Every structure is written in structure tokens, then in C-alpha cells.
Amino acid sequence: MKKKTMSNSIYKVAIVGATGFTGSELARILCQHPHIEIKYITSESHEGKKFSDLHPQFLGILDKTLASSQVIKDDDMDVIFLALPHGISMDFVKTLASHKAKIIDLSGDFRLKSPEVYEAWYQKQHVFPEGFKNAVYGLPELYVDNIKESRLIANPGCYPTASILSLAPLMANGLIESDSVIIDAKSGLTGAGIKASDTTHFSNVNENFKAYGIGTHRHTVEIEEQLTALGQSDAMVQFTPHLLPVDRGILVTAYTKPKGQMDQEKLEKIYRDFYADKPFVRVREKAPGIKDVRGSHYCDVFPYWDRRTQRIISIAAIDNLLKGAASQAVHNMNLMLGLEEKTGLTQIPLRP
Amino acid sequence: MKKKTMSNSIYKVAIVGATGFTGSELARILCQHPHIEIKYITSESHEGKKFSDLHPQFLGILDKTLASSQVIKDDDMDVIFLALPHGISMDFVKTLASHKAKIIDLSGDFRLKSPEVYEAWYQKQHVFPEGFKNAVYGLPELYVDNIKESRLIANPGCYPTASILSLAPLMANGLIESDSVIIDAKSGLTGAGIKASDTTHFSNVNENFKAYGIGTHRHTVEIEEQLTALGQSDAMVQFTPHLLPVDRGILVTAYTKPKGQMDQEKLEKIYRDFYADKPFVRVREKAPGIKDVRGSHYCDVFPYWDRRTQRIISIAAIDNLLKGAASQAVHNMNLMLGLEEKTGLTQIPLRP
Amino acid sequence: MKKKTMSNSIYKVAIVGATGFTGSELARILCQHPHIEIKYITSESHEGKKFSDLHPQFLGILDKTLASSQVIKDDDMDVIFLALPHGISMDFVKTLASHKAKIIDLSGDFRLKSPEVYEAWYQKQHVFPEGFKNAVYGLPELYVDNIKESRLIANPGCYPTASILSLAPLMANGLIESDSVIIDAKSGLTGAGIKASDTTHFSNVNENFKAYGIGTHRHTVEIEEQLTALGQSDAMVQFTPHLLPVDRGILVTAYTKPKGQMDQEKLEKIYRDFYADKPFVRVREKAPGIKDVRGSHYCDVFPYWDRRTQRIISIAAIDNLLKGAASQAVHNMNLMLGLEEKTGLTQIPLRP
Amino acid sequence: MKKKTMSNSIYKVAIVGATGFTGSELARILCQHPHIEIKYITSESHEGKKFSDLHPQFLGILDKTLASSQVIKDDDMDVIFLALPHGISMDFVKTLASHKAKIIDLSGDFRLKSPEVYEAWYQKQHVFPEGFKNAVYGLPELYVDNIKESRLIANPGCYPTASILSLAPLMANGLIESDSVIIDAKSGLTGAGIKASDTTHFSNVNENFKAYGIGTHRHTVEIEEQLTALGQSDAMVQFTPHLLPVDRGILVTAYTKPKGQMDQEKLEKIYRDFYADKPFVRVREKAPGIKDVRGSHYCDVFPYWDRRTQRIISIAAIDNLLKGAASQAVHNMNLMLGLEEKTGLTQIPLRP
Structure with missing residues (x-):
């Protein structure tokens, strides 16, 4: 090189x-x-x-x-x-x-x-x-x-960064039904900012977990626009963010339906090829945790083919304050x- | 009374x-x-x-x-x-x-x-x-x-309890496509049991969050059997559990497609009617957090109709050690x- | 009974x-x-x-x-x-x-x-x-x-409750030098109240730990007055509170010098006698954690005689929102x- | 330079x-x-x-x-x-x-x-x-x-590093009664090591806090030997470690009696002079939290003179896995x- x-x-x-x-x-x-x-x-x-x-x-x-x-x-x-x-x-x-x-x-x-x-x-x-x-x-x-x-x-926004990178190899290759995309996302509290409020009060976050902005979060359209651009067809995204009782980290779990035949080997190859020369995206063989990337610029992705349900589950983890x-x-x-x-x-x- | x-x-x-x-x-x-x-x-x-x-x-x-x-x-x-x-x-x-x-x-x-x-x-x-x-x-x-x-x-299992209660009113009324069910579930660490292991080591859980048992968790079939019995047609469930850095609590976020017309008012009525005489299920007007039920026998549910995507998102929160x-x-x-x-x-x- | x-x-x-x-x-x-x-x-x-x-x-x-x-x-x-x-x-x-x-x-x-x-x-x-x-x-x-x-x-205040109960058997029996009292106290965040502020912001509390109000906290005088009343001689207390990244619980570690001879057996007996008919104070044989009393009205106390240093270390744990x-x-x-x-x-x- | x-x-x-x-x-x-x-x-x-x-x-x-x-x-x-x-x-x-x-x-x-x-x-x-x-x-x-x-x-051990640095300027200048030293120490869970055990089980650490090794912890003698060497007179140390529900960080709160006159200005000068050419010790004007040094080689120290009780309280914070x-x-x-x-x-x- x-x-x-x-x-x-x-x-x-x-x-x-x-x-x-x-x-x-x-x-x-x-x-x-x-x-x-x-x-x-x-x-x-x-x-x-x-x-x-x-x-x-x-x-x-x-x-x-x-x-x-x-x-x-x-x-x-x-x-x-x-x-x-x-x-x-x-x-x-x-x-x-x-x-x-x-x-x-x-x-x-x-x-x-x-x-x-x-x-x-x-x-x-x-x-x-x-x-x-x-x-x-x-x-x-x-x-x-x-x-x-x-x-x-x-x-880019923090959620969109993780969401797009979890799905980009599939979208760019036109492999999924673009209206099938469901992104269940979870973020650490720093995503809510440094301002003191009920939302950021320790006792509302610690030992708690909840969804927010269901159906209305602004990052939805950011994700849709980018997936649409990648896939050259209108993407419709269901995006649900949740608040994790941790400082840093976003994990997205994305569910999609493939257009044609799929298997785990093929799926992994698609991801490895797409990210071959991208030094900060790591394609993992196991589901990553947010702590595996904390404090770094890495995005860890993990694609999984569920033969039983015929769905692809793609996971991405980033540090929301860094890669995000x-x-x-x-x-x-x-x-x-x-x-x-x-x-x-x-x-x-x-x-x- | x-x-x-x-x-x-x-x-x-x-x-x-x-x-x-x-x-x-x-x-x-x-x-x-x-x-x-x-x-x-x-x-x-x-x-x-x-x-x-x-x-x-x-x-x-x-x-x-x-x-x-x-x-x-x-x-x-x-x-x-x-x-x-x-x-x-x-x-x-x-x-x-x-x-x-x-x-x-x-x-x-x-x-x-x-x-x-x-x-x-x-x-x-x-x-x-x-x-x-x-x-x-x-x-x-x-x-x-x-x-x-x-x-x-x-x-019942902890995940199945929350999952089934999040969807029962819809299934029992035959309102959703039974192969459209995606359940993204999150559990506190006590779900992993009291035995010391790498999984339960504090430093692997604290400030971390990850999925596990993707596509293979045993609670999948338990949920499917019960939803099938309720709906009188075969349910196919995509179930993905994640591990939360908290002691107690399960939150499930379930995504489904309705069979016919839906709106928020109708959706809420279906839930309130179904749970009218069930003293421990509380139908909420806002998304519940796991801390709202911690230490109690309650299951808090929240149904949401997303008109844009034409999907129902139903959330349920329980204490995994109690109601679960x-x-x-x-x-x-x-x-x-x-x-x-x-x-x-x-x-x-x-x-x- | x-x-x-x-x-x-x-x-x-x-x-x-x-x-x-x-x-x-x-x-x-x-x-x-x-x-x-x-x-x-x-x-x-x-x-x-x-x-x-x-x-x-x-x-x-x-x-x-x-x-x-x-x-x-x-x-x-x-x-x-x-x-x-x-x-x-x-x-x-x-x-x-x-x-x-x-x-x-x-x-x-x-x-x-x-x-x-x-x-x-x-x-x-x-x-x-x-x-x-x-x-x-x-x-x-x-x-x-x-x-x-x-x-x-x-x-009573939350810190004073734990502090006084950790030392009362000694003070009431006139067993310690009343100017030797050092109380190193640690409290969960709910002690700071429900108001949103920098102090209660999750990211300032989570994974953090610090002392505050050193030498000036108002509970100092409350503790001193009560110990003085118990011991019938002026108590001078060094009280240092710290903020724990937990919701509930206070643990105090109190250090004192005995006036005369002491040993572990004698020390324990003093505590057991003093609290014999007090149903909510539990004299423990091991150091208690705050989770042992969480959500309850108990105060767990543990007295320890350090023969090497000739000091008594007495520990008390309560739920600050309950017994406190x-x-x-x-x-x-x-x-x-x-x-x-x-x-x-x-x-x-x-x-x- | x-x-x-x-x-x-x-x-x-x-x-x-x-x-x-x-x-x-x-x-x-x-x-x-x-x-x-x-x-x-x-x-x-x-x-x-x-x-x-x-x-x-x-x-x-x-x-x-x-x-x-x-x-x-x-x-x-x-x-x-x-x-x-x-x-x-x-x-x-x-x-x-x-x-x-x-x-x-x-x-x-x-x-x-x-x-x-x-x-x-x-x-x-x-x-x-x-x-x-x-x-x-x-x-x-x-x-x-x-x-x-x-x-x-x-x-050096993790606790001794923080303990010694919190007191070294006082000991080296012969300013304190060497048998008056009480060190109340608190450590994150990584100090207990990577091995799975009851001690490291998430549910025993999370939302909990307790003392351990009271009067017997091995770091006691390590601290005593070093303080003795510094002060050229036998130091007798009361050392009590506690387990914090965090991954990283040690905070020690040390209590000592000065030999002669003391005031805050003099105290701070002693610390600043002693650490003048030590690039990794930061003398702070406020009590530091463990998160102020997390992930770094810094040791933050804060000396406080309590005129009322005539005691010095010296605090030190380090990352136990790094400076420790x-x-x-x-x-x-x-x-x-x-x-x-x-x-x-x-x-x-x-x-x-």
C-alpha cells in the first residue's frame, strides 16, 4: 500500500x-x-x-x-x-x-x-x-x-451514522425491499445534551430504559434520504430511538427483507466487500456491544441472516460523541x- | 364494588x-x-x-x-x-x-x-x-x-410475558398480519441469572449494551405458540433480545402491520377494552420506562399507530423478576x- | 409473643x-x-x-x-x-x-x-x-x-440518621473520645433532590464519584448535637459526604478512638444490647452494602475493632429516602x- | 526548559x-x-x-x-x-x-x-x-x-498510588502526626479483576456500595512502608477500601492531624511546590471526581484545611487501571x- x-x-x-x-x-x-x-x-x-x-x-x-x-x-x-x-x-x-x-x-x-x-x-x-x-x-x-x-x-447525526452504516451495503447493492426497513435504536444519555432537565436527571435515566420520539424523531428523514440516495428508490424507514442508562454509545438493530435469495456467507461477503477500504468500519463475526467502540472512531457492524424468518438483521455500534x-x-x-x-x-x- | x-x-x-x-x-x-x-x-x-x-x-x-x-x-x-x-x-x-x-x-x-x-x-x-x-x-x-x-x-418466561401482553389485544382481535411481528426486546441483567460468568461480570455489562441469541432464543417459540393460539393463525415472530446495564426490567418494542384500517383512537380502545378487567395491566398514554414498574407486578403497555409508515408499535414494560x-x-x-x-x-x- | x-x-x-x-x-x-x-x-x-x-x-x-x-x-x-x-x-x-x-x-x-x-x-x-x-x-x-x-x-436528616445510629451505642456508653469522630459518608443521588441541575445531570454522576461540602455540610452540626446529647460531652465531628452513582442508599464509615480497653466481642455486645429492642436496626456480622437495605426501613450496622490501630470502625447503611x-x-x-x-x-x- | x-x-x-x-x-x-x-x-x-x-x-x-x-x-x-x-x-x-x-x-x-x-x-x-x-x-x-x-x-498498587500521592507533600515535610492517618478509599470494580465471581457479578455491584478488607487489606502495609520512608518516622495507617459501582477510578479521602500551625494557603503551597515538576499530578482548587481523570495517567489531588476540626483532608483521584x-x-x-x-x-x- x-x-x-x-x-x-x-x-x-x-x-x-x-x-x-x-x-x-x-x-x-x-x-x-x-x-x-x-x-x-x-x-x-x-x-x-x-x-x-x-x-x-x-x-x-x-x-x-x-x-x-x-x-x-x-x-x-x-x-x-x-x-x-x-x-x-x-x-x-x-x-x-x-x-x-x-x-x-x-x-x-x-x-x-x-x-x-x-x-x-x-x-x-x-x-x-x-x-x-x-x-x-x-x-x-x-x-x-x-x-x-x-x-x-x-x-451527520449520531443515529443516522449508525443506521446508514448498518444498511449501506444492502441498499447500495439494491438487495432489500426499501419499505421494509425497521430500525430499533438505542442511545446513551449524552445524546440528550449537556443541559440539565428532567430528561437528563440521573434518577430518570439510571436503572431506566424507554423509547421516545416514536414515529416523529428528526433523524428518521435524515436516514430515509440517505438510504434513498444509496438505493436509488424511495426508502421508508420505521425509526424508534430509546434512551440507555449509559454515557456513550449507540446500538442500532435494523430489520429488513431481502429482495432475492440470501444466505449468511453471501451476506457477510457483501459487507466485507463494501467496507474493504474503509478503515473505521469493522465487520464483526459476533454481535458487537457499544463498549467495544467506546472512546474511538470505529463503527462495528454485524449482519445476520435469519433463515427461519427470511429477514436480515444488521447491527451497528458507534460512540455517539465520536463516530456520531x-x-x-x-x-x-x-x-x-x-x-x-x-x-x-x-x-x-x-x-x- | x-x-x-x-x-x-x-x-x-x-x-x-x-x-x-x-x-x-x-x-x-x-x-x-x-x-x-x-x-x-x-x-x-x-x-x-x-x-x-x-x-x-x-x-x-x-x-x-x-x-x-x-x-x-x-x-x-x-x-x-x-x-x-x-x-x-x-x-x-x-x-x-x-x-x-x-x-x-x-x-x-x-x-x-x-x-x-x-x-x-x-x-x-x-x-x-x-x-x-x-x-x-x-x-x-x-x-x-x-x-x-x-x-x-x-x-411464563419473562420475555414472553411482556411480548405477549404487548400484542395480545391485536392478535385476539385478528387485526394484524401474523407474519409481520418483529419484537425488539431489552432485559436487565438479572435475566441472566445469579451464576457468576463472563456474561454477568460487571465490567461486561456496565456501560455496555448488546444483542444476543439473535434468531435462536428459546423464548421465540414460546411467544409464537401463544400468539398463534390467540390469533388462530400461525404467527411467525422475529425476536431479538438485548442486555441492558440495569438490574431489573424488560422493555419490548413490537412492530406489526395491521390488516385493515387503523387509527390511534381505535388502537387505544382495543387495548383498553381488552385489559379492562385485568388489574395489573396499565394502558399508558405515553411510552413507559422500566422504572415505572420496577418492584411491582404491573405490566405497562403503550400502543402507537404510525400513520406515515402504516405500522403499529406496541411497547410493554415489566419487572422481569416479578411479572416476568x-x-x-x-x-x-x-x-x-x-x-x-x-x-x-x-x-x-x-x-x- | x-x-x-x-x-x-x-x-x-x-x-x-x-x-x-x-x-x-x-x-x-x-x-x-x-x-x-x-x-x-x-x-x-x-x-x-x-x-x-x-x-x-x-x-x-x-x-x-x-x-x-x-x-x-x-x-x-x-x-x-x-x-x-x-x-x-x-x-x-x-x-x-x-x-x-x-x-x-x-x-x-x-x-x-x-x-x-x-x-x-x-x-x-x-x-x-x-x-x-x-x-x-x-x-x-x-x-x-x-x-x-x-x-x-x-x-432527622438522612446522613445524621445513619451517622448517629452507627455511633449511638458507643456514645451512650461513654466509650469513645468525643473529639476523635471522623465520619466518611457516601450517598446516592436522590439525596440531591429532584430538581434538574448540573449536580443531578446523569453524565456528571454516572461512573463518577466525588466529595462535596467538605467541612461545611449542614448535617455536621445535626450529628454533633445528637452525639453530644448522647455522650453528655461535646462531640466534634469531621463529616465528609460523597456522591455515589446510585439512586438510593447511604453508607457511613465512622472512625473513633475508644477511651479504654476494647475487643471485638465486647464491641459487638455493646451494639447488640443497645439495639436489642429496636426492630429496624440490624447488627450485622459482615460489612453491609446499601443494597441490603434498599427499599426498606432497616438500618444495618457493623462495628469492627481494629486491634492493630486501636480504632473502632463502625459502618451503617440505610435507604436515604426511607429510614433517612x-x-x-x-x-x-x-x-x-x-x-x-x-x-x-x-x-x-x-x-x- | x-x-x-x-x-x-x-x-x-x-x-x-x-x-x-x-x-x-x-x-x-x-x-x-x-x-x-x-x-x-x-x-x-x-x-x-x-x-x-x-x-x-x-x-x-x-x-x-x-x-x-x-x-x-x-x-x-x-x-x-x-x-x-x-x-x-x-x-x-x-x-x-x-x-x-x-x-x-x-x-x-x-x-x-x-x-x-x-x-x-x-x-x-x-x-x-x-x-x-x-x-x-x-x-x-x-x-x-x-x-x-x-x-x-x-x-505500585492502585490504592497505594492514590494514597501516597494524597499525603506525600505532608509526609515529606514532616508536617503531620504519623499515627493520625486515616485513609477512606473507594475503587471501581475493575480493581477486583477480570475473573467471574460473586464479587464481580453485576447484581452485587450495581446500585450497591460496601466496604471490604477492613483492617486487613494488603495495601495497608504498602502505604505504611512508603509513608514511613517519606516521613522518616513510623506511619500507622487506618486503611478502609470500598467498592464503587463504576468500572474505573479510585478516590481516596485521607484525614490527618498537622503537627503545627496550618492554613489553607500554606497547605496549597506545600502541595504545589512538591508537585511543581511532576507533570501528571494536578493540584486542584476543587474536590476532583474520578471521571476527571478516567482514561488518563493523571492523579488529581486536593488538600483542604478544616480550621474548625484542625484536620487536613486530602483527596486524590486516579484511574486505577492506568496511574494505578x-x-x-x-x-x-x-x-x-x-x-x-x-x-x-x-x-x-x-x-x-
Whole structure:
């Protein structure tokens, strides 16, 4: 295998939005990236505090003072990460439209096909509809070439990342009935964000488990659009998220009906072929647990053929904050900057 | 409301198998039952020790000395609970066949329709095939009359209890395509039993989540048989269990396709009508969490009609050790003894 | 054993403050109490809602409409439980001073010896200093006779209950250096209350453990006052609370120096004698875990003599919401009403 | 600051003992170390399997075949890590005594001052008493120079690491009464090892908390010996470990009496001065939680002066598998090989 010549450049990046989990995870990964200098981390509500005041694990590692996001507009930046809630992020994208920096938006504001679909599912008017035509859906396993050329990445949602990767080999090969897709998904609590609420109160999560957003979760349409694009026929997805009493991790269990003959050997080959040159997707021989990927950029997938019921069950496990958010953003950054895609993404899962 | 005349009798019961979780939960409930005296608790491996040596929470409450199961054979007992592993239990049922006591078997040994089906799914020869014709499947919401007349109860499995109750109103009314049933189930760790193993090691469970027994779990056939009986047509069930990092609780998320027109109002009415006189099934207006029923005999169900996908999603939550095992056994006992069915089952869910 | 004649009376009680954990736990226990009718549950912020809307585990069990606390003032009540935050509770006690009902205050407002001490540690002016002279500290193991005669109970704090019971036999016998007391305490998260905050956010609690309130926690003075009263000499207590990633439970590990000779046998005898007629304190032969008492009114204590270091280590475990709050309040109520003290307090610990 | 010239050498290491948590954590860290090649990982019971068969998180990262430990004896190795239980490890040290490789023993076999003390506390005869005179206690914050010269490192225990670092600045400055030391310690479950047992069963750990080994834990003497050496007077330590329902992390809360005058400012200065050039000890201004250091080599310490009680409370938090075991071993290796001490130890704590 020919190795790419490693660049010695240092790129300047800004993280807009320091408070949340994706902000702190971006910082964690970028701190250890050999070609990156974190020039700014911004927070309007905590401006002037140290980053490690908000996230004490960074004490002595990243004590940088939090800036207002105003500063990045007037400075030379190579990449700007927007770690903001949806609905807020689009304002920044609009403002930064003419900035030379590449933008990686971790919110849901530019993931869908059009402002109309956005407004239907997010129930909010979009302030920058022009952005959609330039935005690239940042799932490197599917869109590596587009990502390399892009200047605006819509970083995928956590559930969609796991859901799409669990089914992509089947969809791309036209092997399943596209209206048969049922995705039963389970996420750790960090998916609900850092804000204190009844939902995130320990006593409502610990020793508990429940479904939420049944039939209405916004990630449904994101998954449908991507599966439709892959399969070149309309996908209809039943998506049910559940809340796990753990910090990190998403596991999706997807049920589909094949169009023709199937067997376990054939099924596995389809997955191995599809992910042959994708370094962060591991095709497993046993059902993975979320702890097998925790703290890493890996997505573990496991396809199973149930001969009795004639259904395919495909499972995928990711760390929702990493492959489902922060490390995926860095993966996109590597591609956009022409770096080797694995650069700075060598974290080994933390288990136990 | 006319109250049933309460009996003043005290019935003598034995719990065979003191070591496991179902044994200790049976003891906990029976200790507080107004018409029960626990005459024996048996354990071959711990004979002579106190029950509270094994389960220290019972210190000063139930310090009874553990006996060999030999003693119960020669004594007058009203009810014998078998809290034993499958494959072991059938030996006891055979031996006790001519005993006057009513028997409630918490194992899987007599739950299926025939010894042949048992042998196919449990991969073990059955030593007492004659038992099947007398055994009654002890799900009170479906078989109350048969249970009252029975002398041998096959107490349902934990997953089947939740799965069947999530779908019974639909099946009994012939409303769904019986080959469309997908049950994505999640259980707390106590479902794996008290024995120390890699599966039950804290570091493999905590902060983890994974599927197991995909396509092959024995509860699949138990669910299929019961749904088939309800619907009077062959049910084909896709059943996928997962392991939750909690002690107690099962949540099932069942996906089905209706045969004809459906809407949310109609769906709810079907559930409320079906469970109108079932005191332990609560039809909820929101998705329940497992903590809403923890420590109690309740089963909370929630049916949801997804107009977009034209699917019914039905959710059920139980405490796997109670409605899924021990309290269900006591419920059966009440019915067999002619007691009011709620006697001794008034535990309120422990939350938080 | 001669059983006390059980009263057949039904007493009317009100729970003021329905939102929090102590409110819902009081309701859970009182629902099953044979001599109690819960006449009112009040909430100013949720007036008109059902109790089970706030606490869904009570659906079908206690759906009572929440009232304003105004109603209880004009009605005949036998006992009023105040499940309110400190600082709010004293207003109610003042208002209800001439009401015929017995009052059990679960807040910290009347636990200390004087309004002056209160104001020093709670940094808040007391609105009803007259209340102190009538208030009885409601720890039944120490003050059973005073409680029976009282009309205002200051229900002890959760940490003080465990701390005092771990040391009472030593203090009451004058056996330890009263300035040598170090109490290292650990509590489940429900001790922090039901309000959503950074402190109660799942991701700050789960897989975490830390000390808080070092040297300044208000329960310090409550413990000191009670130990001083027991030992008849000034106790100086080092009290350090920590937050456990569990819902319920307090474990205290107390370190003391004996005044004279000690050995394990003597130590155990002191504890067994002291708690001989106290039905809810269990002297254990091994170190208890918090799960051994979860969901029950028990306090498990374990005294250990370390000959090498010449120190006594005494451990106590309780359920902070029960023996540390709600069931202790009901215990006090039983004594005040002349009922057998164990009435309605027969919950067996929920384990696993 | 003069930076050491970084070596470009690659050193060959072996990990003896692949099964346990320290084995897999060593592998995780050494995989990412720029100057290390993991030449062998050994396991007698799993010889021939892949490392990733035992630890699936390593799939595609470290699939190396497990060897018998025989192979390392006949090969050129630079460093051999012994990740074996105590009592087994000393056999290997004896066998490897004449091997040219440097040895880092993660067991307790050579941590104490003499074979006699070992035999008293470990109740086992030592097979290689000669080893003691060469063994260096591998706590880099105390013994950096000795470690650099050593060929046999006794890697410290997890509790002793946190305990000693919480008190070292006080002991080394002769500031405390050396018989006043009380250490109340709490550890995550991985400290109990990977073997399935009642102790490690999820349902005994989850939602539970208890003390164990009271007055008798082997780490007591290890802590005492090191504090004695630091303070040059006999230290007598009260050490009580407790089991936390988390995977990783140790928090110690240490109570001591100062010899003379103390105040908070002075106390903090003592700690900051002592750890000024120790890159992995962070003196905190607030009490740290174990999650602040999880997945990293940091030890966070927090000293608190309680003027009221005239006691010092010093808290330390570490990841028991890293600073308490594997990363400490790598830190020692760096020193022994003449590498910059931080090499390969740049992991940022994983939070949330």
C-alpha cells in the first residue's frame, strides 16, 4: 500500500461552541492531532473563562481562554467547527459564507436535501436556504470524494451514522425491499445534551430504559434520504430511538427483507466487500456491544441472516460523541485538508 | 364494588430452589402474603445454611434453615414452587406428579405445546412428556379459567410475558398480519441469572449494551405458540433480545402491520377494552420506562399507530423478576387457591 | 409473643409537597398503611394535576388530584407531613401551630437545638423560633418516649440518621473520645433532590464519584448535637459526604478512638444490647452494602475493632429516602398515634 | 526548559499475561507509544488465540497471536511487563533474573521491604527473596532517579498510588502526626479483576456500595512502608477500601492531624511546590471526581484545611487501571529507557 506523503503543515482551527459534549470531544481529539492548532474556542455565555473551568478534565492540558465567536470572523482560519444547536448553527454558516475557512457544521441545519424538508421536520424556518446546494453530507464511507472538494460539511447525526452504516451495503447493492426497513435504536444519555432537565436527571435515566420520539424523531428523514440516495428508490424507514442508562454509545438493530435469495456467507461477503477500504468500519463475526467502540472512531457492524424468518438483521455500534459527532467531524476535516484520513484518529476503544 | 369474601385460611407452600433471584423474590412476596406460610425453602447445595446467609437482605425477616427438597415429598403442602433451571425442574415435576400439592413451575420445561417442540428448541430430551397435557400456561390475562382448575402451572418466561401482553389485544382481535411481528426486546441483567460468568461480570455489562441469541432464543417459540393460539393463525415472530446495564426490567418494542384500517383512537380502545378487567395491566398514554414498574407486578403497555409508515408499535414494560417470574407465580397461586387475585400483590413500583 | 391489640381506626393525613422524592415515597408507604387515609396531597405549582401525572409509577394506584395547601388548614387532619425544602417548611409550621393535627416536618428547619445554631449553619433567618422548644428530634431509636408525646416532629436528616445510629451505642456508653469522630459518608443521588441541575445531570454522576461540602455540610452540626446529647460531652465531628452513582442508599464509615480497653466481642455486645429492642436496626456480622437495605426501613450496622490501630470502625447503611426520610416519618407517626411501631413498615429490601 | 533529545529507537517489549485488565490496558497504551514494538503478548491458557479474540475492542488494531511465555526467554527483549497475579509473578522474576531485559512487575510480589513482611501480609512463601534488594518501588513522583537505574521495578498498587500521592507533600515535610492517618478509599470494580465471581457479578455491584478488607487489606502495609520512608518516622495507617459501582477510578479521602500551625494557603503551597515538576499530578482548587481523570495517567489531588476540626483532608483521584497500574508501568519504562517521561502518555481524560 502506497502511503500518502504526510504534510508537515499546521492548520488553524476554531471550535465554535465550547459548552457541550461535542465541543469538548472535538477539543480532546484536536489537541492530539499532529497537524492542528486550536486557535480559538468560543462561547458567548462563558467568554473569558478558561475552557478547563467548564471541563475540568482539561486542566493543564487545554486551559485556553474562551473567546466570543466574533474574533474568528476577522482572523485567518483554515477550518471552523460549529458545535452549536440546530437553529443556531445556520446563522453562523450564513455569516461565515464568504469566509475563506472550511466549515464543518455538527448541527442538523444542513443535513437534509432542502430547506422545505428541514422546515417540515424541524418546525423552524431556515435562515440560509442558499447553503443547501453547497453542503455535503459528511459521511466519509459514502461521500469521500465530495467531502474532499467541499467547503461546507453537514456532519451527520449520531443515529443516522449508525443506521446508514448498518444498511449501506444492502441498499447500495439494491438487495432489500426499501419499505421494509425497521430500525430499533438505542442511545446513551449524552445524546440528550449537556443541559440539565428532567430528561437528563440521573434518577430518570439510571436503572431506566424507554423509547421516545416514536414515529416523529428528526433523524428518521435524515436516514430515509440517505438510504434513498444509496438505493436509488424511495426508502421508508420505521425509526424508534430509546434512551440507555449509559454515557456513550449507540446500538442500532435494523430489520429488513431481502429482495432475492440470501444466505449468511453471501451476506457477510457483501459487507466485507463494501467496507474493504474503509478503515473505521469493522465487520464483526459476533454481535458487537457499544463498549467495544467506546472512546474511538470505529463503527462495528454485524449482519445476520435469519433463515427461519427470511429477514436480515444488521447491527451497528458507534460512540455517539465520536463516530456520531466529533471524530467524524475530524475525519471530514482530514479529507478536506488533504491529510491521510486516519490522522489523529488512532484512539483505541476504552474498555472496560 | 362487591368485594370477594376473603378466606382466612393459611396455605402451606414450599419454594424449591433458594439460590437464585426467582427464589428470593418468591420468598419476598410470599413473606408478605396474608394467607401463606412458607413451610420450606430448599437447596441441595446449601442445605443447613440459613436463607438469610445466602440473601442477607432477609436477615431478621426470613432466617429459615434451608432444607433438602426430599422433605417436601413426605409432607402435606398446598403449593410447591419450583424455582429451578430448565432441565432440572422436569425431574421434580415427574417425582411430584402424584403429590397432592399444586405445582407452579417457573422453568421453561412445560411451557411449550409438546415435548417435541421442547426438544427442538431446548436441545434436551424431556423426561416427563406426560406432563404436557396437564400443564397450563400461567398467564392470568389470557388463561384465568384454566389456571383456576389447574394443578400444574407452567409459569411464563419473562420475555414472553411482556411480548405477549404487548400484542395480545391485536392478535385476539385478528387485526394484524401474523407474519409481520418483529419484537425488539431489552432485559436487565438479572435475566441472566445469579451464576457468576463472563456474561454477568460487571465490567461486561456496565456501560455496555448488546444483542444476543439473535434468531435462536428459546423464548421465540414460546411467544409464537401463544400468539398463534390467540390469533388462530400461525404467527411467525422475529425476536431479538438485548442486555441492558440495569438490574431489573424488560422493555419490548413490537412492530406489526395491521390488516385493515387503523387509527390511534381505535388502537387505544382495543387495548383498553381488552385489559379492562385485568388489574395489573396499565394502558399508558405515553411510552413507559422500566422504572415505572420496577418492584411491582404491573405490566405497562403503550400502543402507537404510525400513520406515515402504516405500522403499529406496541411497547410493554415489566419487572422481569416479578411479572416476568415471581409475582406472576403468586398471581397464579392466588387463582388456583380461589383467593382474590390481587392478594399479596399490592407492591407499588419502586421509583426512583 | 403477645401481639399488641391493633387499632381499627383510620387516621386522615395530608402530605404537603408532592413534587419531590420524599413526597412520593411517603405516598408509597402510606398507601399501604392499614390505618391511614391520605386525604390530601398538595402542590402549589402542580395544583389540579393528578399525583400520577408527576409520578407515573402511581398510575391506577394513587391518581388523586393535587390540592393547594390552603385546604388542609380548614379541615380536620390527624397528621400533616411537610415534605418541603428547608426554609419553606418553617412557614407552614408557623401557620399550622394552632392546628389540631400532629406535624411531622421532614425538612431541616427544626432539627437543631436553637434558632441561633440554625441561622449560623443554614445562613437564613428563622421565622418561627418559638417552634424549637416543642419540636422533638424524631429518631425513634433514641427518643421513643418524647416522640409519643410530641405534636411537632423534626424528622432527622438522612446522613445524621445513619451517622448517629452507627455511633449511638458507643456514645451512650461513654466509650469513645468525643473529639476523635471522623465520619466518611457516601450517598446516592436522590439525596440531591429532584430538581434538574448540573449536580443531578446523569453524565456528571454516572461512573463518577466525588466529595462535596467538605467541612461545611449542614448535617455536621445535626450529628454533633445528637452525639453530644448522647455522650453528655461535646462531640466534634469531621463529616465528609460523597456522591455515589446510585439512586438510593447511604453508607457511613465512622472512625473513633475508644477511651479504654476494647475487643471485638465486647464491641459487638455493646451494639447488640443497645439495639436489642429496636426492630429496624440490624447488627450485622459482615460489612453491609446499601443494597441490603434498599427499599426498606432497616438500618444495618457493623462495628469492627481494629486491634492493630486501636480504632473502632463502625459502618451503617440505610435507604436515604426511607429510614433517612419517608419511612422514618411514618415510624414517628405510628408512635405519635399510639400504633404498633412496625405498622405499615414491613417492606423487605429490594435486592437485586 | 531544555528538552531531552528524543530517541528514534524502537524498543521491543513483551507483555506477560494477556487475559486481565492490566494486560489489555498495557497493550492499549503501548500500541500508541512512538518508540515501542509489542513483540509478544503471552498467555498460557489462551496460547494460539488472537489477542483480539479475548479483547474484541482490539479487532483490526492488535490481532497478534498469543504466545507461551517460554518464547520470551530465548529472545532479545528490552522490557518485559509482568501482568500476572501476585504469587505467580515472582516465579517469572526469578526465571528472568539473568535475562538482559528490564522487568516491570505489576503484581505485589516485590513492593514491600522484605520477604518477611510479604509473607506476613500475603500469607504465602516468597520463592525469590533475593529479588527484594534490587527491586525499586516504581512511583515516579518519589523515586525517579532510582527508577532510571533500576532493572526490576515493583509497580505500585492502585490504592497505594492514590494514597501516597494524597499525603506525600505532608509526609515529606514532616508536617503531620504519623499515627493520625486515616485513609477512606473507594475503587471501581475493575480493581477486583477480570475473573467471574460473586464479587464481580453485576447484581452485587450495581446500585450497591460496601466496604471490604477492613483492617486487613494488603495495601495497608504498602502505604505504611512508603509513608514511613517519606516521613522518616513510623506511619500507622487506618486503611478502609470500598467498592464503587463504576468500572474505573479510585478516590481516596485521607484525614490527618498537622503537627503545627496550618492554613489553607500554606497547605496549597506545600502541595504545589512538591508537585511543581511532576507533570501528571494536578493540584486542584476543587474536590476532583474520578471521571476527571478516567482514561488518563493523571492523579488529581486536593488538600483542604478544616480550621474548625484542625484536620487536613486530602483527596486524590486516579484511574486505577492506568496511574494505578498500566500507565504507571509505561511511565517507569520511559524512565528506565531514558525517554522523555511523558512519551506515549498524552491521553486526555475521557469525560463524559
